[in-house]
Amino acid sequence: MSPAPASILRDTPPDGGWGWAVVFGAFISIGFSYAFPKALTVFFKDIQLIFGASYSQIAWISSIMLAAMYAGGPISSILVNRYGSRPVVIAGGVMCGIGMVTASFGNTITHLYICVGVVGGFGLSFNLQPSVTIIGKYFQVKRPLANGLAMAGSPVFLCTLAPINQFLFNQFGWRGSFFILGALLLNCCVAGSLMRPICPKPTGGQLTQTNGTPKRPTTDRSEAQVNGHNTQLEKGCLENFNKFLDLSLFKHRGFLIYIVGNAVMFFGFFAPVVFLAPYALSHGFDEYSSAFLLSIMGFVDMFARPLTGLMANTKWIRPRIQYFFSFAIIYNGLCHLLCPLASGYGGLAAYSVFFGIAFGMVCALLFETLMDLVGPQRFSSAVGLATIIECCPVLLGPPIGGALVDTFGDYKYLYLMCGAVMVFAGLFLFVMNIYNYRMLERERRQEEGQGDESEAEETKLSHA
Amino acid sequence: MLAEKRRAEIMSVSVAFIGVLMLHLVSSQNDTTQPNSNPKESPNLPPPPTTLSPTLAVPAPDTPPKEPSINSSDHIMLPTDHHSLPITLQCNLTSAHSAHKESFWMKNGEEIQETRGERANTEYYLKKPRGEDSGEYMCVYTFDQAPSANATIEIKAGPDIIGHKRSDNKNEGQKALLYCKSTGYPYPIWTWRKLDNGFYMDINNSSGRFFINNKDNYTELSIINLDIDSDPGEYQCNATNMIGTSSIVSVLRVRSYLAWLWPLLGVLAEVVILVIIIVVYEKRKKPDDIQDAGPMKTNSTNNHKDKNLRQRNTN
Numbered sequence: 001m002s003p004a005p006a007s008i009l010r011d012t013p014p015d016g017g018w019g020w021a022v023v024f025g026a027f028i029s030i031g032f033s034y035a036f037p038k039a040l041t042v043f044f045k046d047i048q049l050i051f052g053a054s055y056s057q058i059a060w061i062s063s064i065m066l067a068a069m070y071a072g073g074p075i076s077s078i079l080v081n082r083y084g085s086r087p088v089v090i091a092g093g094v095m096c097g098i099g100m101v102t103a104s105f106g107n108t109i110t111h112l113y114i115c116v117g118v119v120g121g122f123g124l125s126f127n128l129q130p131s132v133t134i135i136g137k138y139f140q141v142k143r144p145l146a147n148g149l150a151m152a153g154s155p156v157f158l159c160t161l162a163p164i165n166q167f168l169f170n171q172f173g174w175r176g177s178f179f180i181l182g183a184l185l186l187n188c189c190v191a192g193s194l195m196r197p198i199c200p201k202p203t204g205g206q207l208t209q210t211n212g213t214p215k216r217p218t219t220d221r222s223e224a225q226v227n228g229h230n231t232q233l234e235k236g237c238l239e240n241f242n243k244f245l246d247l248s249l250f251k252h253r254g255f256l257i258y259i260v261g262n263a264v265m266f267f268g269f270f271a272p273v274v275f276l277a278p279y280a281l282s283h284g285f286d287e288y289s290s291a292f293l294l295s296i297m298g299f300v301d302m303f304a305r306p307l308t309g310l311m312a313n314t315k316w317i318r319p320r321i322q323y324f325f326s327f328a329i330i331y332n333g334l335c336h337l338l339c340p341l342a343s344g345y346g347g348l349a350a351y352s353v354f355f356g357i358a359f360g361m362v363c364a365l366l367f368e369t370l371m372d373l374v375g376p377q378r379f380s381s382a383v384g385l386a387t388i389i390e391c392c393p394v395l396l397g398p399p400i401g402g403a404l405v406d407t408f409g410d411y412k413y414l415y416l417m418c419g420a421v422m423v424f425a426g427l428f429l430f431v432m433n434i435y436n437y438r439m440l441e442r443e444r445r446q447e448e449g450q451g452d453e454s455e456a457e458e459t460k461l462s463h464a
Numbered sequence: 465m466l467a468e469k470r471r472a473e474i475m476s477v478s479v480a481f482i483g484v485l486m487l488h489l490v491s492s493q494n495d496t497t498q499p500n501s502n503p504k505e506s507p508n509l510p511p512p513p514t515t516l517s518p519t520l521a522v523p524a525p526d527t528p529p530k531e532p533s534i535n536s537s538d539h540i541m542l543p544t545d546h547h548s549l550p551i552t553l554q555c556n557l558t559s560a561h562s563a564h565k566e567s568f569w570m571k572n573g574e575e576i577q578e579t580r581g582e583r584a585n586t587e588y589y590l591k592k593p594r595g596e597d598s599g600e601y602m603c604v605y606t607f608d609q610a611p612s613a614n615a616t617i618e619i620k621a622g623p624d625i626i627g628h629k630r631s632d633n634k635n636e637g638q639k640a641l642l643y644c645k646s647t648g649y650p651y652p653i654w655t656w657r658k659l660d661n662g663f664y665m666d667i668n669n670s671s672g673r674f675f676i677n678n679k680d681n682y683t684e685l686s687i688i689n690l691d692i693d694s695d696p697g698e699y700q701c702n703a704t705n706m707i708g709t710s711s712i713v714s715v716l717r718v719r720s721y722l723a724w725l726w727p728l729l730g731v732l733a734e735v736v737i738l739v740i741i742i743v744v745y746e747k748r749k750k751p752d753d754i755q756d757a758g759p760m761k762t763n764s765t766n767n768h769k770d771k772n773l774r775q776r777n778t779n
Contacts, residue, residue: 173635176724183731190738196746 012140013376018196019138023146025194026131029089031153032096032188033128037065039161040116043174050174053109061117063395068121069128070391076129077384078245085130085137089192092126093185099123100182104175116178127188129383132367134195136376143371144318148309148364155301155360246381253439254373255382257432259389262366265329265425266393268418269362271401272336272355273297279411280348293348297356304360312365322437325369326430328361333422340412373436532560536603536615544622544708548593553617555603557584560613564605570614572599595624595647622708623648628701631715636692642685642714644701652703652710654683659698659713667699692718 013019044058051058079088099119106112131150139146168177249255276297280290308328311317317324335354342351367383374382401414535556542548557564567586569579579588584605590597598621604614627645634640646652656676657664667674671691677684683701696718702711 170633171719172724172727173633173719176719179724180727180731183728183735186732186735187738190735190742193739193742 013138014198015139015141019146021194022134022138022196023150025089025191026135026150027153027156028191029092029127029131029153029188030150031157032185033069033124033131034154035157035161036096036120036124036185037062037069038158039165040065042162042165043169043177046169047112047174051109057109061112064113064117065121065124067391067395068118069125070387070394072122072125073129073384073387073391074245075122075384076126077380079126080130080133080380081245084197085134086192086195086197088126088130089195090189092123092130093188093190093192095123095126096120096185096188097123097182100178100185104178104182123185123188125387127191129380129387130195131191132383133376133380134198135367136371136379137198142313144312144321144365144368145306145309147368147371148306148312151309151364151367152302152305152360154363155298155305159295159298159302245384246378247385249374249378249382249385252374252378254436255370255386257429257436258370258373259386261329261425261429261432262386262390263393264428265362265422266390267397267400268333268336268421268425269397270394271397271414272339272418273359274398275401275405275411275414276352276355278405279415282411283348285345285348289345293352296349296352297359300353300356301360301363304357305364308361308364309368312368320437321365321372322369322433323430325362325365326426326433328358328365329426329429330423332358332362333419333424333426336415336419336422339415339419532564532605532607532613533558534603534605534613534615536617539618539620541707542593542595542598542619542621551590551593551619553588553590553601553603553619555586555615555617557605557613560605560607562607562610564607566606568604568606570602570604593619595621595626597621598647598649600649619649620707621648623652623703623705623710625701625703625710625712628712629714631717633717633719634690635719636690636721638690640687640690640695640716640718642687642699642701642716644683644703644712644714646681646703646710648681648703648705648707648710650705651680652705654678655702655704656683656685657700657702659700664700687716690718692720 040062041059044055044061047053048055048058076088076092079091096119099115102119103112103115106115132147135146135150136143165177165181168180172180273294276293277290280293281287312321312324332355335351335358339351339355342348370382370386371379401418404414404417405411535554535558537552537554540551553569555567557567564582564584566580566582567584568581569576569586569588576588579586586603588601588603598619601617601619602614603617604612606612623646625644625646627643629642632640632642642656644654654676656667658667659665667685673688673691675684675686675688677686683703685699685701687695696716698713698715700711700713702709
């Protein structure tokens with residue numbers, strides 16, 4: 001293959017340079033998105049006393065925030081498709097800030113639900129999707145590493161936000177803290193301003209990115225377009241995207257496999273994290289030791305994510321990254337299945353370490369695999385659709401786990417259920433990806449056959 | 465006639481004399497047993513149950529059947545060093561008009577679980593008595609056709625404060641609540657003091673904002689409409705009863721209403737400065753950037769292209 005030099009080369013992602021600044025910006029955005037709802041729980045006990053509400057009413061704040069964050073996916077995808085990542089992230093940061101500031105003036109629980117839950121949650125979703133999307137635009141070769149580094153933002157921010165929140169609450173009370181947190185969330189705008197827009201590859205690059213879905217003839221057309229003026233290319237930056245959500249993704253085989261596998265997996269993904277501390281308490285350990293287990297997990301998670309990204313970047317794993325993802329999920333499931341056998345604090349600590357590694361591996365690969373299946377062009381729509389479908393199992397998982405614990409009075413069944421669900425999801429993804437890879441090989445060979453023919457024609461024409 | 469009168473006189477005097485003698489004898493026996501029941505003199509031995517029974521009224525000849533009499537152990541005082549040997553409270557129903565139905569123990573007016581039995585000689589065993597075990601214990605005997613009989617044994621202990629709020633942070637104008645909880649019997653008298661120039665002084669309630677609420681072993685100090693100048697500081701709650709005294713300190717901090725304003729402005733300033741720096745940096749590089757996406761890139765991406773193709777083929 002000897003394609004025309006100027007067009008495709010111009011549009012390969014930089015894989016470095018300003019890309020690392022973008023990774024840092026994404027690190028901040030993703031960190032806030034995932035860690036903020038969890039770190040807010042520090043305030044709940046005291047807000048509960050002040051508002052005179054029950055614990056479940058207060059816990060709804062976090063749930064609404066998470067739900068809005070996942071449900072806002074398609075909306076932020078549409079906006080990213082239309083306007084690019086930077087304006088959306090800045091708007092998201094401003095929304096979060098306004099949400100928290102108005103919440104600090106509230107006097108009722110409903111006020112908190114709306115300001116923190118809905119407005120804050122949507123603001124965070126405008127942070128999450130574009131950050132993940134823009135990494136795909138800036139990186140190709142080092143993309144798994146970049147993804148791993150960016151996703152490491154979540155545990156880092158969780159470990160720092162929780163003590164900061166406690167300190168703020170002691171110093172300033174909950175109203176002052178919310179005000180200051182609103183200002184801290186404006187740092188997302190700083191992260192957003194780092195996300196300089198970049199012109200993506202035209203559809204010519206799509207052949208290799210999306211593993212063979214578009215057909216060859218379009219390459220010729222877009223090459224002809226691109227060989228024109230520079231200004232046209234700038235306009236082409238936005239017009240190359242789908243203006244609305246790319247719903248044809250639902251016909252994409254890889255995307256469907258990903259959705260089904262992940263939806264099943266998320267049922268058992270977050271519940272063990274939520275119940276780790278109560279499980280340790282039920283074994284008779286004191287509150288601080290139980291909370292320390294979570295810290296161990298978070299600390300290990302912090303390092304597991306970039307390391308997984310590094311591993312996934314190697315030339316042995318990168319081509320088979322879907323298998324690596326399935327392996328990570330199965331490993332996660334096995335950890336949970338073996339957890340009831342852990343006895344004593346040492347056993348639980350060992351479980352926390354292994355769980356931290358497993359959790360980090362899955363999170364680091366979560367978006368990387370989707371990008372690998374769908375390609376950076378359609379990724380923004382894909383991630384929006386994926387998050388709104390995953391919204392259901394993410395929110396239902398912990399309450400179902402809680403119901404299991406209440407019915408059987410033993411945490412053992414919760415861990416068995418989560419482990420079984422994860423192992424099943426992992427095996428499903430593994431088997432389906434074997435099938436998918438085979439189909440992709442077949443399609444690629446077909447196209448290469450066609451491509452060789454049309455290239456032979458081109459060279460004949462150009463020489464003529 | 466006179467001789468008879470004289471004889472009657474002598475008889476009454478001697479009866480009176482014997483009566484006084486007996487009374488004296490009885491009361492001196494009471495006195496001699498009292499010091500034995502004081503653990504201060506024999507701290508390591510639980511006092512032996514005495515044979516003297518705090519019987520109820522001496523029956524008059526024509527009253528209904530004798531009231532039940534119970535032998536019970538003496539009142540106990542727990543040592544202040546909290547290392548007390550096991551205590552056994554004993555009650556023995558020595559005489560009653562009918563057979564009793566049940567016996568059980570009560571503490572501070574509430575029945576103690578699993579002490580119901582049918583024995584006349586009932587015991588309550590405390591393996592490691594602590595401050596919270598102090599109180600007023602009663603052994604109760606119930607009868608079918610008569611009211612129940614009981615005897616009281618007090619376990620006294622000095623107060624020991626077991627619960628308090630170490631510190632409280634509140635905003636100006638809000639209400640603060642400090643509390644202290646203690647063990648000990650008899651229930652202590654509570655006093656609250658505030659640290660002022662190195663001494664704990666009684667609280668000055670000229671502003672009428674301080675309210676103290678005491679109930680047995682619990683006390684609460686509430687301060688309404690907190691004032692940032694006079695209210696912050698260390699408050700001491702003091703519990704005193706006839707045996708001992710105990711006190712503990714809580715710290716009250718009052719936050720200024722606008723304390724959060726400075727950090728807020730600081731964070732806002734930081735955000736604005738960073739955004740300005742990034743935007744300015746970008747504007748200065750902008751002319752280069754567009755070229756970056758153009759020919760310049762072609763040189764550097766030659767290698768990338770090959771690497772990418774290799775990657776993609778193996779995909």
